[in-house]
Amino acid sequence: MKNTIKYLILILIYLACGMKLQAWNYTFRNVVMSDGLSGLLVNAIYKDSEGFVWLGTDNCLDRFDGVKVRHYEFRGVDSGRKKRVNCITETADNQLWVGNGIGLWRLNRASSQLERIVPEKIDFAVNTLLSDGDILYIGTEKGLFIHKDGQLLQVLTDRNMLAACNRIMDLCLNEDKSALWLATVQGLFSYSLKDGKIDSWHFQENVPEADYFRCLTRIGETLYLGTMSQGVVRFDINKKSFSHAVSLGCDVISDISSDGKETVYIATDGNGVHFLSHKAQQVTRRFCHDVSDKEGIRSNSIYSLLVDDRGAVWVGHFQAGLDYSLYQNGLFQTYAYPPLFNSANLSIRSFVNRGHEKVIGSRDGLYYINEATGVVKSFVKPVLTSDLILTICFYEGEYYIGTYGGGMMVLNPETLSLKYFAQGGDGDAELFQKGHIFCVRPDEKGNLWIGTSQGLFCYNKQAKQIKHFTSANSQLPEGNVYEVSFDSTDKGWIATETGMCIYDPASQSLRSNVFPEGFVHRDKVRTIYEDTGHDLYFIREKGSLFTSTLTMDRFRNRSVFSTLPDNSLMSIVEDNQGWLWVACNDGLLRIKEEGEEYDAFTFNDGVPGPTFTNGAAYKDDKGILWFGNTKGLIYVDPKRVDEVRGKVRPIVFTDILANGVSFTGSSLKYNQNNLTFCFTDFAYGLPSALLYEYQLEGVDKDWKLLAAQNEVSYYGLSSGTYTFRVRLPGNEQSEAVYQVTVRPMIPWWGWALSILLIIGIVAFIRYYVWKRMRRLLPSPAQVVSTPAENISRKEQVTEQPETITEQPETITEQPETIAEQPEVISEQPSVATEEKYKTNRLTEEECKELHKKLVTYVEKEKPYINPDLKMGDLASALDISSHSLSYLLNQYLNQSYYDFINEYRVTQFKKMVADSQYSRYTLTALAELCGFSSRASFFRSFKKSTGVTPNEYIRSIGGTAKEE
Numbered sequence: 001m002k003n004t005i006k007y008l009i010l011i012l013i014y015l016a017c018g019m020k021l022q023a024w025n026y027t028f029r030n031v032v033m034s035d036g037l038s039g040l041l042v043n044a045i046y047k048d049s050e051g052f053v054w055l056g057t058d059n060c061l062d063r064f065d066g067v068k069v070r071h072y073e074f075r076g077v078d079s080g081r082k083k084r085v086n087c088i089t090e091t092a093d094n095q096l097w098v099g100n101g102i103g104l105w106r107l108n109r110a111s112s113q114l115e116r117i118v119p120e121k122i123d124f125a126v127n128t129l130l131s132d133g134d135i136l137y138i139g140t141e142k143g144l145f146i147h148k149d150g151q152l153l154q155v156l157t158d159r160n161m162l163a164a165c166n167r168i169m170d171l172c173l174n175e176d177k178s179a180l181w182l183a184t185v186q187g188l189f190s191y192s193l194k195d196g197k198i199d200s201w202h203f204q205e206n207v208p209e210a211d212y213f214r215c216l217t218r219i220g221e222t223l224y225l226g227t228m229s230q231g232v233v234r235f236d237i238n239k240k241s242f243s244h245a246v247s248l249g250c251d252v253i254s255d256i257s258s259d260g261k262e263t264v265y266i267a268t269d270g271n272g273v274h275f276l277s278h279k280a281q282q283v284t285r286r287f288c289h290d291v292s293d294k295e296g297i298r299s300n301s302i303y304s305l306l307v308d309d310r311g312a313v314w315v316g317h318f319q320a321g322l323d324y325s326l327y328q329n330g331l332f333q334t335y336a337y338p339p340l341f342n343s344a345n346l347s348i349r350s351f352v353n354r355g356h357e358k359v360i361g362s363r364d365g366l367y368y369i370n371e372a373t374g375v376v377k378s379f380v381k382p383v384l385t386s387d388l389i390l391t392i393c394f395y396e397g398e399y400y401i402g403t404y405g406g407g408m409m410v411l412n413p414e415t416l417s418l419k420y421f422a423q424g425g426d427g428d429a430e431l432f433q434k435g436h437i438f439c440v441r442p443d444e445k446g447n448l449w450i451g452t453s454q455g456l457f458c459y460n461k462q463a464k465q466i467k468h469f470t471s472a473n474s475q476l477p478e479g480n481v482y483e484v485s486f487d488s489t490d491k492g493w494i495a496t497e498t499g500m501c502i503y504d505p506a507s508q509s510l511r512s513n514v515f516p517e518g519f520v521h522r523d524k525v526r527t528i529y530e531d532t533g534h535d536l537y538f539i540r541e542k543g544s545l546f547t548s549t550l551t552m553d554r555f556r557n558r559s560v561f562s563t564l565p566d567n568s569l570m571s572i573v574e575d576n577q578g579w580l581w582v583a584c585n586d587g588l589l590r591i592k593e594e595g596e597e598y599d600a601f602t603f604n605d606g607v608p609g610p611t612f613t614n615g616a617a618y619k620d621d622k623g624i625l626w627f628g629n630t631k632g633l634i635y636v637d638p639k640r641v642d643e644v645r646g647k648v649r650p651i652v653f654t655d656i657l658a659n660g661v662s663f664t665g666s667s668l669k670y671n672q673n674n675l676t677f678c679f680t681d682f683a684y685g686l687p688s689a690l691l692y693e694y695q696l697e698g699v700d701k702d703w704k705l706l707a708a709q710n711e712v713s714y715y716g717l718s719s720g721t722y723t724f725r726v727r728l729p730g731n732e733q734s735e736a737v738y739q740v741t742v743r744p745m746i747p748w749w750g751w752a753l754s755i756l757l758i759i760g761i762v763a764f765i766r767y768y769v770w771k772r773m774r775r776l777l778p779s780p781a782q783v784v785s786t787p788a789e790n791i792s793r794k795e796q797v798t799e800q801p802e803t804i805t806e807q808p809e810t811i812t813e814q815p816e817t818i819a820e821q822p823e824v825i826s827e828q829p830s831v832a833t834e835e836k837y838k839t840n841r842l843t844e845e846e847c848k849e850l851h852k853k854l855v856t857y858v859e860k861e862k863p864y865i866n867p868d869l870k871m872g873d874l875a876s877a878l879d880i881s882s883h884s885l886s887y888l889l890n891q892y893l894n895q896s897y898y899d900f901i902n903e904y905r906v907t908q909f910k911k912m913v914a915d916s917q918y919s920r921y922t923l924t925a926l927a928e929l930c931g932f933s934s935r936a937s938f939f940r941s942f943k944k945s946t947g948v949t950p951n952e953y954i955r956s957i958g959g960t961a962k963e964e
Contacts, residue, residue, distance in 0.1 A: 026313065027295045027325065027326045028287075028296055028315075028323045028325050028326070029323070029324060029325075029686070030298050030320070030321060030322070031069070031321050031322040031323075031324070032320075032322075034880075034881075034884070035069065036062075036068060036069030036070075037055070037057065037062060037069055037321050037322065038057045038059060038060035038062050038069070038071050039058040039059055040057075040058075040317070040318075040319045040320060040321050041057055041058040041303065041316075041317070041318055041319060042055050042056070042057055042304055042317060042321060042322050043056050043057065043058070043084055043303050043304055044085045044086060044088050044304050044316070045088075045304045045305070045306040045314045045322075046090070046306070047306065047309070047314075048090045048096065049090060049094065050094075050652060051652065051680075051682035052064070052682075053065075053306075053308075053314065053324075054088045054096070055085075055316065055322060056085020056086065056087070056088055056098070056100075056304075057084075057085060058083065058084050059074075059083040060073055060074070060083065060085075061073075061074075061085055061088070061098055061105075061107075061114060064322075065654050065680035065682065065710070066680055066681075066682060066683055066685070066687070067680065067690070067710045068654070068678070068710070070655070072112065072113070072114050073114065074100060074102070074114055075114070077100075077102055081101055082100065082101035082125075083100055083101065084100055084101050085099070085100050086100055086101070086125065086126060086127050086128070087099040087128045087129045088129070089129040089130065089131045089136070090131060091131045091133070091134050091135075091136055092131070092133045093134055094109075095107075096109075097117075097129055097131070097136060098114065098129075099125075099126025099127065099128070099129050099138070099140075100125070100126065101125045102123070102124075102125070103116060103118075103119055103122045103123055103124065103125075103126060104116070104118065104126050110664070112662070121145075121152060121154070122138070122140060124140055124142055125140060125141045126138055126139070126140050127139050127140060127141065127167075127168060127169050127170070128168065128169060128170045129171075130171040130172065130173070130180075132173060132177065134148070134149075135147070135148045136148075137171050137180060139168030139169065139170065139182065141166075142156075142161045142162070142166055142167075143155060143156040143157070143161065143166045143168065144156075144157075144168055144171075144182065144191065155191060155196070155198075157182065157189050157191075157200070163186075164184070164186040165184045165185075165186040165189065165200070166184070167184055167185045168182050168183070168184050169183050169184060169185060169213060169216075170182075170213070170214070170215045170216035171183070171216065172216050172217060172218045172223070173218075174190075174218070174237065175218075175220070175221070177193070178192065178193055178194055179192050179193060180193060181216060181218070181223060183214070183216035183225055184213060185212045185213070186202075187200050187201060187202040187203070187213070188200065188201045188202070188213060188225065188235060201235070201240060201242070203227075203230070203233055203242045204242070212227055212228045212229070213225045213226070213233075214226045214227060214253060214254065215253060215254070215255050216256065217256050217257050217264065218258070218260075219258050219260060219261065219262070219264065219278045220278075221236065221237040222235070222236060222237065222278070223235040223237060224245065224256055224258065224264050224266075224276075225256075226254070226255065226256040227251070227253055228251075228252060228253075229251050229252070230244070230251055231245065231247060231250075231251040232244075232245035232246075232248065232253055232256065232264075232266060232276070233245065245276065245281065246281055246282060246283060248266060248268055248274050248283070249268075249271040250268040250269065250270040250271035250300075252268060252269040252270055253267070253268060253269075254268060254302055254303050255302065255304050256305075257305065257307065258278075259307070261278075262277065262278050262279060263275050263276065263277065263278065263284070264276040264277075264278060265305055266305075267302035267303070267304065267305035268300070268302060269301050269302060269318070270300055270301060271300055272286060272289060272297060272302065273286065273287040273297070273302060273313070273315060274286045274287075287313070287315070297315050297317075297323045298317060298320040298321070298323055299317040299318065301317060301318040301319070301320075302316065302317060302318075303316050303317065303318050304316030310327055312324060312325050312326075312327045312684060313325040324684060326603070326684070326686055327604065327683060327684045327685050328603065328604060328605065328606045329604060329605055329647075330606055330644075331601070331605040331606050331636060331640060331641065331644045332601065332605055332606030332607050332634050332635070333634065333635055333636070334608055334631075334632040334633065334634050335358075335360075335626075335632065335633040335635060337376060340369075340374075340376040341367060341369055341376045343360060343362075343367075343632040343633040344608065344631065344632045345631055345632060346360075346362045346363075346364060346632055347362055347363040347364070347613065347629075347630045347631070348360060348361070348362050348613060348628035348629060348630075348632060348633045349361050349363060349388065349389055349390055349613050349614075349616060350389055350390060350392045350402075350613075350615075350616055350628065351392060351616065351618070351628060351633055352392045352393070352394050353620055353626055355620075355621070356370060356371040356372040357369070357370050357371075357372070357413065358371075359392050359394075359399050359401075359411065360633055361389025361391070361392050361401065362387075362389060363387065363388050363389075364380065364387050365378055365380035365381075365384060365387045365389070366378065366379040366380075366384060366389055366411070368411065368413070368416060370413070377416050383418060384403065384406055384409070384418070385403065385406030385407060385409075385433065385434065386404055386405045386406025386407075387403075387406075388403060388404040388405070388406075389402070390402050390404050390436070390437060390439075391437060391438060391439045391440050393441060393442060393448070395440075395442050395448050396446075396448075396461045396462075397413075398410050398412055398413070399411040399413065400421065400440045400448065400450075401418075402437030402438065402439065402440050402450070403437060404436050405434065405436060406433075406434065407420060407421070407433040407434055408420070408421040408432050408437045420432060420433050423459055423464070423466050428454075428457075431452060431453070431454050435452055435453050435454060436452060436453035436480065437450060437451070437452050437453075438451045438452065438480055438481060438482050438483075439481070439482065439483055439484050439615075441485065441486065443486050443490065443492065444486065444490055445490075445505075446460060446461075446462060447459065447460050448460070448461065449484045449492065451480075451481030451483065452480075452481060453480050453481075454470070455469055455470040455476060456468075456469040456470075456476055456481050456484070456510075457469070474501075474510040475501050475509075475510045475511055475512040475513065476494065476496065476501055476510050476512070477496040477497075477498045477500065477512060478496065478497070478498050479497025479498045480496060480497045481494060481496050482495050482496065482497065482524075482526050483495040483525060483526060483528050483615070485528035485529070485530070487530050487534075487550055488530060488534055488550070489550055490505050491503065491504070491550070492505070494510065495524075495525035495526070495528060495538075497524055498522075499512065499521050499523070500512070500515070500521040500522075500523075501521075502514055514552075515552065516552055516555075518555070519548070519552060519555060520538050520543070520546045523538075523540045523541075523542070523543060524540060524541040524542070525538050525539065525540050525541075526539055526540065526541055526614050526615065527539040527571055527572065527614065527615045529572045529573065529574075530550075531574045531580070532574060532578075534549070534550055535547055535548070535549060536548045536549070536550065537572050537580075539569045539571070539572060540569075543557070544558065545558045545559075545569055545572075545582070546558065568584040568585045568586055569582060569583075570583045570584055570585055570612045570613060570614050570615070570616075571583045571615050571616055571617035571627070571628075572617060573617040573618065573625055575590075575619065575623065575638040576623040577639070578592060579591065579592050579638060580592065581617065581625060581627075581638075583612035583617055583627050584612060585610075585611050585612065586610050586611065587600060587601070587602065587607075587610050587691070588600070588601045588607060588627070590638075590641070597730065598729060598730040599729065599730045599731070600691050600728075600729035600730065602685070602689040602690075602691050603685050603686045603688075603689035604685040604686075604689060605644070606634070606636075607629070607634065608629060608631035608632050609629055609630050609631035609632075610689070611629065612627055612628065612629050612630075613628040613629065613630065623637070623638065625637075625638060645731055645733070646733065648728060648731060648733065648734050649681060649682050649734070650681075650733070650734055650735070650736060651679050651680065651692075651726055651727060651728070651734050651735065651736035652679060652680055652682070652736065653677065653678065653679050653736060653738055654678045654710075655676075655678040656675070656676070656677060656678070656738065656740070657676040657678070658672040658673075658674065658675055659671075659672050659673075659674050660674070660676075666739060666741060667741045667743060668740060668741065668743065670719055670742060670743055670744055670745040671745075672742070673715075673718070673719075673742050674713070674714070674715045674716065674717075675713065675714050675717060675722075675724075675740065676711055676712070676713040676714075677694075677711060677712050677724050677726070677738060678710060678711040679692075679710055679711070679726050679736060680710055681728060681734060687708060687710075690706075690707065690708055690709065691706070691707055691728070691729060692705075692706045692710070692726055692728060692729070693705050693706065693726070693727060693728075693729045693730075694706055694712050694724070694726040694727075695724075696712075696714060696722055696723070696724050696725075697722065697725070698720060698722050698723070699717070699722065705729070706726075712724075712726070717742050719742050719743060719744035720741070720742060721740070721741045721742075722739070722740055722741075722742070723737060723738070723739045724738045724740070725737050842884060842887055842888065842892070847887075847892040850884065850888050851888060851892065851893065853878060854874075854878060854885070854888065857877060857878060859904075861877070862904075862908075863877065864901045864902075864904040864930075864931045865905075865908070865929065865931040866931060867928070867931050867932065867933040869931070871885060871886065871897045899941075901931070902932075902937075902941040902945070903945055905931045905932055905938075905941065906930075906941060906942050906945045908929075908930040908931070909926055909927065909930045909938075909942065909950070910953070912926050912929065912930070913926065913953075913954055913959055914957065919959075923935070923938075923950055923951075924938075938950070
């Protein structure tokens with residue numbers, strides 16, 4: 001009876017908390033102007049068939065790919081109010097249509113420009129767009145327009161075009177698409193697509209704005225209408241009657257949509273977002289702004305709402321930009337036993353999973369969960385001496401808990417009582433109450449092995465015996481005992497801080513002198529694992545994964561992943577499909593066949609954090625894998641991986657830049673050889689969790705890993721054809737390919753003409769010389785010359801070297817001329833720069849704040865003394881984008897990046913020459929100390945800044961320059 005009452009109470013608690021529990025699944029990310037958004041008011045949201053999310057702001061159309069925002073301007077529109085985007089849709093032919101305050105627009109994908117459509121007929125606000133295949137329904141301030149087969153038909157609900165009922169705010173089709181429903185500011189109308197008949201219905205309320213319908217959606221035979229003052233109103237299509245829906249705490253409805261089956265999605269201008277059940281007519285979920293919730297929505301004033309095909313929630317605010325829920329495909333789950341326990345955000349160090357009974361150790365204490373009885377209990381200080389649980393082991397009906405600095409305790413699952421382990425000798429009492437217990441492992445003979453900070457213990461509960469191994473009484477290597485693992489032959493592998501030894505069950509002794517040369521027995525091993533093929537895997541604190549047979553006759557280092565750091569491995573486990581899962585301190589992988597097949601798992605797969613804990617990996621009886629993560633205890637069914645991976649979207653190239661300018665072709669000039677490939681997989685998760693691998697054939701020999709970015713750049717490519725490939729790690733289905741050719745400066749036919757021309761010139765010169773020589777050859781009578789003539793010739797010859805010695809002075813001037821060229825080149829893109837920043841300006845106040853931040857950092861940290869300092873490095877140090885820093889320098893300070901940095905270098909030089917301790921340095925050495933990469937750039941920058949050369953400046957302050 002007691003258990004029945006307990007279960008009823010738990011059910012009631014769960015139902016009462018159900019709404020809140022569901023909300024835990026949503027984590028929102030905010031996108032604002034500093035992220036590239038064109039404005040903070042987001043009035044329309046649409047997701048196209050390719051996967052891009054389109055945002056209609058107060059002045060622009062934005063395209064969002066999960067990381068970057070690209071702008072599409074309304075050219076020729078002066079009024080800011082009329083630029084506001086009201087609606088976005090896509091027809092079956094992949095044409096993107098946009099309605100704003102001035103009319104109808106269509107995106108020309110070839111030119112990436114918005115083009116005005118039929119301005120002679122629609123020169124007023126377009127409020128809503130609805131596509132049905134290639135048919136486009138357009139709701140405007142002056143009636144309905146239907147765009148079909150290149151023809152435009154206008155439909156008026158009232159002959160008076162200016163009548164309020166012609167102001168159409170939203171549209172939807174009925175079930176069989178025979179009629180179109182129109183929500184207007186003066187009632188609900190239906191338009192028959194068969195005979196053109198128009199009917200109307202009005203919401204009978206004694207309120208002036210009662211018929212002001214702002215938005216509309218349909219589920220079955222029920223219409224849901226959002227009003228400006230009456231909340232949500234339902235209309236029964238069969239009964240032709242109105243009724244009020246449930247109150248949402250705010251009657252101003254700004255947007256409404258549905259999944260077409262059960263759920264209505266409602267946005268309010270004042271009380272957040274609500275999900276309404278069509279059947280139950282109850283709110284099943286709500287999202288409201290809470291100042292204490294850093295992962296919630298940023299405002300309750302919602303202007304637009306979209307719940308996309310994957311269930312992600314997109315929220316457009318009045319003045320808070322865009323919020324969207326981070327997408328996760330649900331492959332991994334974080335363990336929870338609602339409503340009593342949730343491991344989310346707990347750093348899990350160890351756990352034991354015995355089906356319905358689980359004991360979980362974290363950095364914040366111990367947790368016992370029994371799902372069969374509904375019992376959940378936590379243990380923290382002062383019950384525990386230490387909250388940091390390092391190891392847990394089930395042995396002889398009890399749980400043995402090893403802690404860091406709190407000894408070892410024993411948990412009785414029947415009484416849920418904790419007690420200290422007290423089976424050691426008198427000298428061991430302090431260890432088991434205040435020492436470090438790193439691992440606890442049972443063997444097949446009923447013994448419990450305990451690795452501690454003071455050696456190794458072997459405990460037998462039945463015999464009530466305990467044996468203590470130390471480096472003094474055995475061959476146990478010195479230091480902490482981190483791991484004890486028994487293989488399938490009952491041999492024990494013991495790893496300590498300074499090396500390894502083996503427990504021989506036959507002699508019941510520890511042996512450290514049995515390892516072959518080249519083994520890892522002298523390394524610090526943290527985890528040892530045996531797979532189904534009876535191979536051992538050793539995870540070291542430093543070094544790659546090491547594998548060995550049980551007899552140690554074959555062993556080697558094994559590469560897990562070419563780009564994975566050697567010291568990042570934490571735990572390892574094999575699934576029932578033969579995949580080896582490797583948890584790291586920066587992600588999770590599964591590999592097969594020496595890494596030829598592999599997969600990487602990130603936040604988008606449900607992994608809450610990239611960091612896994614040491615040795616915390618386990619496969620249960622059902623084949624489910626469990627991992628300890630710094631943000632929870634997570635689990636995955638390996639059989640679902642291929643199913644989920646088969647649903648990934650192919651990667652799409654979002655932009656290709658040649659020398660920083662977008663292009664869409666496949667052939668480039670010889671000097672357009674700096675390429676940037678931008679792409680997306682439409683994950684819409686955490687940008688920091690992005691993970692790709694890429695390869696440029698002809699440049700990269702192997703695939704390279706790319707984390708937390710979605711673009712790759714190559715500089716100074718020589719002429720030739722290049723194929724760029726990018727994919728999710730190990731997932732060939734997601735691969736995207738782009739081929740581009742950099743043409744040579746002179747084509748093959750140009751080289752052919754040049755060779756022919758050279759041959760012709762050489763032939764002509766030879767002929768000319770031959771003719772000249774024949775004319776100058778003396779006759780036999782002229783062969784004898786006078787001594788005076790010989791002397792004259794010698795004098796002419798001796799004068800020739802004087803002419804030759806003048807040549808080096810001319811040559812030495814050339815580097816100065818060449819060094820000046822970058823100054824001219826850098827001025828060429830001025831027009832392109834204006835175009836580049838036209839839609840990405842910072843406000844005056846933002847520029848002032850950023851300038852102050854920049855000056856403070858440069859003066860304090862002196863990054864300019866690094867000759868390799870790039871704008872990207874400086875932007876990263878300031879935690880801003882390179883684009884924002886470029887705008888500040890070029891548009892606000894009217895300086896190039898190099899002029900700005902070189903001014904500080906010149907100032908540093910002046911300080912040094914005034915300081916006597918630098919008097920022994922040459923000009924070149926001083927220039928290098930100030931950050932200049934060459935003597936020529938130093939002289940040029942100094943003269944540009946001061947108007948005099950460095951030598952002249954030093955003389956002006958009474959110094960003497962020391963030359964090379």
